[in-house]
Amino acid sequence: MDYDLKHIRNFSIIAHIDHGKSTLADRLLELTGTVSKREMKEQLLDSMDLERERGITIKLNAVSLNYHSKNGEDYLFNLIDTPGHVDFTYEVSRSLAACEGALLVVDATQGVEAQTLANVYLAIENDLEVIPLINKVDLPSADIERTRREIEDNIGLPFDERLQISAKTGYQVENVLEAIVEYVPCPKGKEENPLQALIFDSFYDSYRGVVAQIVIKEGYLEVGDTIIFMSNGEEYLVTELGIRTPKDVKVNRLDVGEVGYVAAQIKEIDKVRCGDTITSTKKKAMQPLAGYRKMNPMVYCGLYPCDSNKYLDLKEALMKLSLNDASLHFEPETSSALGFGFRCGFLGLLHMDVVEERLEREYGIDLILTAPSVIYHVYLNDGTMIELDNPSKLPDMTLIKEIQEPFVEAKIMTPKDYIGPIMKLSQEKRGIYIDMEYLDPTRVVLTYQLPLSEIVYNFFDKLKSYTKGYASFDYQLSDYRASRLCKLDIMLNGNVIDALSSIVFRDFAYSRGRLLVEKLKNIIPRQQFEVPVQAAISNKIIARSDIKAVRKDVLAKCYGGDISRKKKLLEKQKEGKKRMKAIGTVEVPQEAFMAILSVQDED
Amino acid sequence: MELTRGLYIHIPFCTSFCAYCDYCKLLYNEEFASQYLEALQRELDSYNIDKIATLYLGGGTPSALSYPQLKRLFDIVKPYVYEGLSFTMECNVENLDEAKIALMAASGVNRVSLGIQSFSKAILNTIKRNHDLKKIQEVISLLHKYDIKDINGDLIYGLPYQDLKTLNQDLSMLTSLPLTHISTYLLGIHPHTLLFNQNVKEIDDDLARTYYDLIVNYLHEKGYERYEVSNFAQKGYQSKHNLIYWRNEEYYGVGLGASGYVDGKRYTNTRNFFKYCQDQYRLEEEILNKEDQEFYEIMLALRLEEGLDLNKFQDKYHENFIDKYREKIELLQKESLIEYSDINLKVKKENFFILDYVLRRLLF
Numbered sequence: 001m002d003y004d005l006k007h008i009r010n011f012s013i014i015a016h017i018d019h020g021k022s023t024l025a026d027r028l029l030e031l032t033g034t035v036s037k038r039e040m041k042e043q044l045l046d047s048m049d050l051e052r053e054r055g056i057t058i059k060l061n062a063v064s065l066n067y068h069s070k071n072g073e074d075y076l077f078n079l080i081d082t083p084g085h086v087d088f089t090y091e092v093s094r095s096l097a098a099c100e101g102a103l104l105v106v107d108a109t110q111g112v113e114a115q116t117l118a119n120v121y122l123a124i125e126n127d128l129e130v131i132p133l134i135n136k137v138d139l140p141s142a143d144i145e146r147t148r149r150e151i152e153d154n155i156g157l158p159f160d161e162r163l164q165i166s167a168k169t170g171y172q173v174e175n176v177l178e179a180i181v182e183y184v185p186c187p188k189g190k191e192e193n194p195l196q197a198l199i200f201d202s203f204y205d206s207y208r209g210v211v212a213q214i215v216i217k218e219g220y221l222e223v224g225d226t227i228i229f230m231s232n233g234e235e236y237l238v239t240e241l242g243i244r245t246p247k248d249v250k251v252n253r254l255d256v257g258e259v260g261y262v263a264a265q266i267k268e269i270d271k272v273r274c275g276d277t278i279t280s281t282k283k284k285a286m287q288p289l290a291g292y293r294k295m296n297p298m299v300y301c302g303l304y305p306c307d308s309n310k311y312l313d314l315k316e317a318l319m320k321l322s323l324n325d326a327s328l329h330f331e332p333e334t335s336s337a338l339g340f341g342f343r344c345g346f347l348g349l350l351h352m353d354v355v356e357e358r359l360e361r362e363y364g365i366d367l368i369l370t371a372p373s374v375i376y377h378v379y380l381n382d383g384t385m386i387e388l389d390n391p392s393k394l395p396d397m398t399l400i401k402e403i404q405e406p407f408v409e410a411k412i413m414t415p416k417d418y419i420g421p422i423m424k425l426s427q428e429k430r431g432i433y434i435d436m437e438y439l440d441p442t443r444v445v446l447t448y449q450l451p452l453s454e455i456v457y458n459f460f461d462k463l464k465s466y467t468k469g470y471a472s473f474d475y476q477l478s479d480y481r482a483s484r485l486c487k488l489d490i491m492l493n494g495n496v497i498d499a500l501s502s503i504v505f506r507d508f509a510y511s512r513g514r515l516l517v518e519k520l521k522n523i524i525p526r527q528q529f530e531v532p533v534q535a536a537i538s539n540k541i542i543a544r545s546d547i548k549a550v551r552k553d554v555l556a557k558c559y560g561g562d563i564s565r566k567k568k569l570l571e572k573q574k575e576g577k578k579r580m581k582a583i584g585t586v587e588v589p590q591e592a593f594m595a596i597l598s599v600q601d602e603d
Numbered sequence: 604m605e606l607t608r609g610l611y612i613h614i615p616f617c618t619s620f621c622a623y624c625d626y627c628k629l630l631y632n633e634e635f636a637s638q639y640l641e642a643l644q645r646e647l648d649s650y651n652i653d654k655i656a657t658l659y660l661g662g663g664t665p666s667a668l669s670y671p672q673l674k675r676l677f678d679i680v681k682p683y684v685y686e687g688l689s690f691t692m693e694c695n696v697e698n699l700d701e702a703k704i705a706l707m708a709a710s711g712v713n714r715v716s717l718g719i720q721s722f723s724k725a726i727l728n729t730i731k732r733n734h735d736l737k738k739i740q741e742v743i744s745l746l747h748k749y750d751i752k753d754i755n756g757d758l759i760y761g762l763p764y765q766d767l768k769t770l771n772q773d774l775s776m777l778t779s780l781p782l783t784h785i786s787t788y789l790l791g792i793h794p795h796t797l798l799f800n801q802n803v804k805e806i807d808d809d810l811a812r813t814y815y816d817l818i819v820n821y822l823h824e825k826g827y828e829r830y831e832v833s834n835f836a837q838k839g840y841q842s843k844h845n846l847i848y849w850r851n852e853e854y855y856g857v858g859l860g861a862s863g864y865v866d867g868k869r870y871t872n873t874r875n876f877f878k879y880c881q882d883q884y885r886l887e888e889e890i891l892n893k894e895d896q897e898f899y900e901i902m903l904a905l906r907l908e909e910g911l912d913l914n915k916f917q918d919k920y921h922e923n924f925i926d927k928y929r930e931k932i933e934l935l936q937k938e939s940l941i942e943y944s945d946i947n948l949k950v951k952k953e954n955f956f957i958l959d960y961v962l963r964r965l966l967f
Contacts, residue, residue, distance in 0.1 A: 553808075557791075
């Protein structure tokens, strides 16, 4: 069916993790008959296994729905999904750029949370109409009145009484559909203008090449048109257009305001960038659309294949992942311990985790990750500054005038009972207290300045355990500050293992060094000879522990039935060995390279 | 490949359970045992076995069978017994008497394996065994009387209440007996055993190694040479049947929970008594490709002092073992873990107790 602009609504859903975004999306799909109950599997838009398993949305995803409104008219809804986690703000900003409106889902049992605010501000920055919904009103612990007050007072959004819903049971969800018709503005482009289509996502398909998800902001696009990517001038012939319902449905034409996908036999994946504008040779646009806010990686780590023969596979996989994850940065690096790999930049730890899992699952590459590091600014005596993302590359201390590290301003929203533990935690993490503000008699926002390196380690996990999960947390980079930092080296058999070096706060260095060698002694399996593990600062040994030589490693009894069992056991060990890296003659398991993270749990 | 295979027959019945045992076992019950022997006969018949290389009655406790049942069992195996066949039967001294021994000897049994484990009262109590040196001496005299002189004694180390002193005492008493063969086993604590349920822990690796080295040296001095990780024999008395396992040769496994290796296929029988009696023998089968066979060959051969026979490997797999693993072999040789000649490749004597470590370095 063809729709004029007045009958198209492009919107996304924003929400804090667990506030019910994906469930609401499922209900909307069901109510509009886009997906029948029978076809429905939980959280349909979360198409990655990883997303369904973890109950989070990582990648945005778009789907088209047809809706017959109570006003008697038919509408085309394009729902563009957004991730909820702070690490994925970049993704949120991409999906918002493609919309005119956003549904804000607030959990009636939790109220407005710090991160919800961050995404709402992003939506308002993008000139979107934001429609607040109160979800989970069916739960006994729902506090609708308080949630409503928070929406109106803290965000300043008017609340429509009809939008108290339960996405789970479907209660009042049809009101949401009506609200979309009523409040979300229709797209503003004109068919007769030159084509301007925004790429907001893309993926690689071995048959069709790069498939880009686009929204037509101006003009229209037909199969057979020649398109131009405005950032690089590359031209391609359009071979396929379609919309997702959520299955791919081919169409011959995408009109202004519509959301769909385009394939043009593009085999070079680096030619297609999210945020780029597509125009057409028929009538070429003069200007690209405004891109969206670009996010810079905050956390870096080394990524190496366990099997060094897989280096090129890893490169290929990283290229494919970065195709629809523009926030993923990578460049080749070499480590004397780990061989050839990549230094990768991530938006945060969850982002890092997700990329690692996708590489292992979707591309079947066993990986070794080095402990994450932030970017340090190292000022040398000669006045030059190095941006250091790899601790092992720190120049000799005698050449260094000072080292600066990134600080963030963190806002922690918490019930007031946990103020004490949070202050203690923030202090331990070298935090500087800035402000405390009561949102209401029970809830408080604490503002701290913290070194990003401390957050990268286990601040978030600790915060959760200190507050039984009640606190939420958001941060943004504030500035760089000089700190008393030094490089902590780890030596195995007397050789410095570059991949285990870290930059630490000087006052923590001794205790961390001691804990780390103990930890490594326990993680690294016994080898034929005794292996000393040492920690050193500026070539001075500060701690040592020895991995004893293997003394017993045999199955004593091996007769008839033991034989097959023994083989199975050895095969299992073989699998385990794939995830080890041989450094010299020492077999080092994958988790050793992350040991520094867990060490800090204990200090 | 030689066509004669070993034959292992499993008798799962015991009059009492040892606290460490996770083998396939049932408490002895006269009716079940009789029923079982008939099923055993049917399974054995189903293989059309011609000639066998060795015969081994294991358990469980084959000697737990009553005299008439034992007679029935010997009737079942009679077609396969011939002059000079190595025929072993596992026995507990608790349930052997002169009548049974006379029957065994008359039926062709020429080797007996006795589950001794320890002589210490405290240890025997915790593992639920009830015998003493005197009883064992009496049984051995009776065996000798009927000309069964090839006798193995089992010893377990790493037991609760054991220390260097009691282990020394056990070794001293064990070697005072006229045994031709000694098997020693490091105690492993397995699920579904009494020790596991009592939360008994295995001893640490360093202590296990100390005990093992003590045992190897002690037995060497007494004239028992290690020929496999856990097996020691006087000259000429290595277990022919068990060598079949370690030389990766084929054998029939008959009975409840038994395993076999026939026509390049390894199989394990069910442990379900009722299924077994309804002639549903198989629990699982593993069809081996060349790579699997090589893996087994190496894994097993390196358990032996004689090591891997390189010519046999070449004949069997049409591959030169040394060439195939050259890089690793040279590294392991440099590290004094293995040694090799034109004839064979072996783990060095001092590294038998870290055999799996060596295997992983070699094969992965």
